[in-house]
Amino acid sequence: MKRFIQGEHRGQSTLLPESLDDYVNDTNPVRVVDVFVDELDLVKLGFESAIPADTGRPAYHPSILLKIYIYGYLNRIQSSRRLEREAQRNVELMWLTGRLMPDFKTIANFRKDNGKAIRGVCRQFVVLCQQLGLFAGSLIAIDGSKFKAFNNRDRNFTSAKLKRRMEEIEASIHRYLTALDAADQQDRPASDPNVVHLEERIAKLKAQMKELQLIETQLNESPDKQVSLTDPDARSMMTRGTGIVGYNVQTAVDTKHHLIVAHEVTNVGSDRDQLSPMAKQAREAMGTEKLSVVADRGYFKSEEILACHDAEIVAYVPKP
Template identity: 60%
Template sequence: MGRFVEGADRSQLSFLPECLEDLVDEDNPVQVIEAFVEALDLPALGFDGAMPANTGRPAYHPAVLLKLYIYGYLNRVQSSRRLEREAGRNVELMWLLGRLVPDHKTIADFRKDNGRALRQVCVRFVALCRQMGLLAGGTVVVDGSKFKAVNNRDRNFTHAKMARRVAQIEESIARYLHQLDSADRQEPSEAIATKTARLKEKVSRLRQEMDRLAALDGLMRQTTDQQISLTDPDSRSMATSGRGSGVVGYNVQVAVETEHHLIVTHEVTNVGNDRAQLAPMAKAARQTLGAEDLHVIADRGYFDGDQIRECVEAGLTVTLPKPQTSGAKANGRFGKQDFAYLPEQDAYRCPAGAILPYHYSNVEHGMELRRYWSTAACLACAIKWQCTPSKERRITRWVHEHLVEDVQRRLDANPYLMRVRRETVEHPFGTIKARMGATHVLMKRLPNVAAEMALHVLAYNLTRVMNIIGRRGLIAAIKAA
């Protein structure tokens, strides 16, 4: 007769090993966390409470709470309340924390009060990766991704959202007032009185909402970006890749090296686009890697002439596609790329073969622009209808346009780099968001979100290095550093 596997008797006296060391083998990830945290100089990194006070109740050492957080972010447990529960029932955490069980308020305050120090821990592990030779490559990929904040879309206001909401309320008020007029024309009764009172209450609430929106509109107009969020004031409404979709959150920037897909550096911003992020991220990556020559790859969202110029002047090589924003090309006419620049003549050759000479320069948005055209050539052109509906076609050239052209030539010669970009940088973001369980952060305000993201990046890099060189190899490297 068959039988099932039987569990242990719950009434036995020694259900777990008496020695904590017997709970965890040498290849367990908590051994890596233990070795890494014990090797850190926590006071130098800026952790509060690293030295015990002479009076008052004994506090938890910051190493205990740091180990708890690193373990939690490695295992998809980021909530302070869930970490408290895990500390009391998880045998790995019993070993790691010496059976200490901090309360959730202590756990939450540690993350909130030590944001700068937590970011330094992430930087310290990247430095360790560099010492181990895992960041020896000369190419990084820069990209950004949106993470939802603790702020509902209904509690974020822009001018467009405010106008739509006010229009909806005005329409509702008009509808209720019309119903009140209809009720006044009917014979008085208890039902009509109840209906009238209910409608008046609705109109009153809507008018209060109009007053609230008017006050919010005044506050919104005082902000630099003409936007306001009520739950998390630092979060901003941002467009995402889905058409017509968006998110109220933060824009997380990363620079990832192409060999091992480790995150070299990262930054959290509340700016919804990437156009001003290329040079800062590239320079930060080079400083972290300590490399003189660095090749930076990005997508078209980072394309900005000034950013490219700043990178080139800093000695950085950049490769990214130029977005096709030409209205002429969209309408089926020749685009600027169909005109060839002749540097020896400082002129353009149009698709019909005519020469468009330089006429004058002016400055727009801080950029010196040069203008080229030939009215006579355009008037006599047989294919002018394919070029412009105006009297002549004018070409504008930025004074540093040759830098942009070098970037395009580099991409044309190495089109596979866009595949490298996609395969490199989508991996970390996908892993981090999968580990989060969702794409939202738990904390409010930009500095706190930056600290939370540093823990995510640290957990990702730890996992990658353990997979690359093994847990025992990483422990040996930590002790040797």
């Protein structure tokens, strides 16, 4: 180990800082998160349990859970289980929460039950950025990103996929019935293991066919002719040459400091109809009269560009 940087021995006694505050320097982003959340009116924003109940076990204050959620967003930690783990070992989160360690279910329920209130927090952040002069004020960029849902591809159905699945099941049933007929010609008893197995397979396939027929009814009633069984809102869409079942998240970003001005979650795979809605939403959030938007060629649609022009928004979109 000569000529290498040497570490300390694990048995060496070390004098650590006495205060947890000494571990977080003055320029750490968690200090901004702490001040920002503490200044919010969580009751007015509509957070559940912002006013404690008179009875029952005391709950975590929404500000603590909101700080954990924002910290996870800043550090790309989406899983509630990972956030629970970070709260137990991460010094920044310990400082931010006062060493409180909510379990993953509490974090997940907070995120699920306060979606509207969290969107209100995003609007308050945009207002703060305006007051601090962090927006260029006249130019934004719009783009979309595909996010995979929990819904498996096998649990998403379109007309073509449903028809193909039904044909496969019908072919399997026909194959097993042919095998049963061959067994009858060989005078095999009904208790023969092969015969019992074939009958069980046929019964199972017929049950699957009935389920697919019910899904076909839902599919015919669906406006976009798609059905997702796990996440009803998720849709099949193309991304980089492959298909995923998920969502198309539209984002409007300020070109000065790359701050998100507005966002919207859609289940439409194409970006062509999203230019004018996102531009109008961004202008409203920024509180400006004149606005120019930049987008890639996936947003090129004459009707959308005309809608931006009518709203006095200048759109720069390359023609495909």
